[in-house]
Amino acid sequence: MSDIRHLVHPDIDSLAAAAAQAVTGHLNERIAATGQAVLSLTGGSAGVKTAAALADADIEWERVTIYFGDERFVPADDPERNDGQIDDVLLDELGGRPTVHRWPARGAEHDDVDAAASAFRAAHPMPAGDETLFDVTLLGMGPEGHIDSIFPHTPAVAENERLVVGVRDCPKPPPERLTFTLPAICRSRHVIVVATGDGKAEAVARGIEGADPVDWPVAGARGVVSTTYHLDGPAASMLP
Numbered sequence: 001m002s003d004i005r006h007l008v009h010p011d012i013d014s015l016a017a018a019a020a021q022a023v024t025g026h027l028n029e030r031i032a033a034t035g036q037a038v039l040s041l042t043g044g045s046a047g048v049k050t051a052a053a054l055a056d057a058d059i060e061w062e063r064v065t066i067y068f069g070d071e072r073f074v075p076a077d078d079p080e081r082n083d084g085q086i087d088d089v090l091l092d093e094l095g096g097r098p099t100v101h102r103w104p105a106r107g108a109e110h111d112d113v114d115a116a117a118s119a120f121r122a123a124h125p126m127p128a129g130d131e132t133l134f135d136v137t138l139l140g141m142g143p144e145g146h147i148d149s150i151f152p153h154t155p156a157v158a159e160n161e162r163l164v165v166g167v168r169d170c171p172k173p174p175p176e177r178l179t180f181t182l183p184a185i186c187r188s189r190h191v192i193v194v195a196t197g198d199g200k201a202e203a204v205a206r207g208i209e210g211a212d213p214v215d216w217p218v219a220g221a222r223g224v225v226s227t228t229y230h231l232d233g234p235a236a237s238m239l240p
């Protein structure tokens with residue numbers, strides 16, 4: 001099992017700055033080594049703030065490929081989509097420099113979430129086996145330990161083969177979503193979890209102690225090289 005650690009920051013802005021600095025270091029290391037890097041982004045307040053902090057980072061973005069860890073299966077122009085929030089704070093500013101792979105939107109081409117997941121798999125073939133898929137996966141987390149659209153006690157958290165699934169009956173609206181699964185997330189070199197507030201404290205503690213991911217999905221998100229939780233004081237308050 002890779003190294004797992006946590007860092008506590010005074011507030012969400014310094015947390016986002018530190019997480020963005022870590023993302024930058026990991027991406028630049030891979031760009032120096034291989035000429036390219038792959039990043040998976042996340043929605044939520046801490047995730048979007050971290051993406052915003054990346055707008056000032058010194059990164060050769062034309063060498064970076066970006067995915068979104070999950071997406072709400074709603075129309076492309078729906079303000080509920082995660083990618084629109086990331087466009088506003090980061091991608092619009094970067095223009096066409098990174099390669100960005102978006103999830104299918106609900107619409108004329110896709111009106112069924114499972115068909116949309118199949119279409120995404122077909123359009124983005126990913127190698128079987130252990131080869132890493134992402135250099136960095138950034139994850140926000142809900143109070144019940146959900147990451148991406150992987151919620152406790154759902155088919156998505158039990159998925160142990162497919163890298164991408166459609167989600168129905170999601171406990172948090174909207175009910176239909178698309179998500180990478182734990183087998184995909186665990187093929188990241190570095191996993192970075194960002195969480196603030198005492199509502200997240202139990203999930204943080206369960207994640208770091210290595211609880212059953214069926215109960216606390218974040219506990220199943222482990223990077224090949226490192227797993228780091230960036231927290232504020234309240235989110236860290238149940239750690240030993």
Ligand SMILES: O=C(O)[C@H](O)[C@@H](O)[C@H](O)[C@H](O)COP(=O)(O)O
Pocket residue numbers: 042043044045046047072082140141142143147148149172173195
């Ligand atoms: O699709 C979603 O419903 C959100 O993106 C959600 O998964 C979010 O990332 C977490 O709930 C953490 O959000 P906060 O950092 O705002 O608490």
